[in-house]
Amino acid sequence: MNPIIGLDVSKGENHDQAFFDKNKPFNKTFRFTHTTEGLLTLLDVLKSLEVESGLRPAIIQEATVHYHLSASGIS
Template sequence: MNPVVGLDIAKGESQVQMFLDKKIPYKNSVKIKHTVEGLKELHSYLLDLERQTGLKPPVVLESTGHYHTPVVQFLNSEGYLSCAF
């Protein structure tokens, strides 16, 4: 398996979709807020995918001005590889 998480970043919130492997989504997409509570929720989703696959998933996101900054800082603090495009 090659798990990956995609984030569609917007002002104050992100849409999250997790994948077990290429073209194999894991659960439904969810929306999280860019708050402490929302980032904790994101972390629980990441840990769930990690338990399912045995691998820490990289996170791919769009670079949207400064809106992605708190998310990237959080991911880095938790040891996740993030790629912003």
């Protein structure tokens, strides 16, 4: 098993999907806003996936505008 969460960044919110493994979705797609409440939603999904899979999920974010750059500005 290779749990993962894919983040699709949009203006003001994310549209996301969690997977137990390749082609094995964990629940339905979900959204969260770029707020504290929204990040708590993401945290809930992360914790649920970790409990169900027994492994800490990886998070992958699409390369959108500047979000994929490191803090130093080097991609």
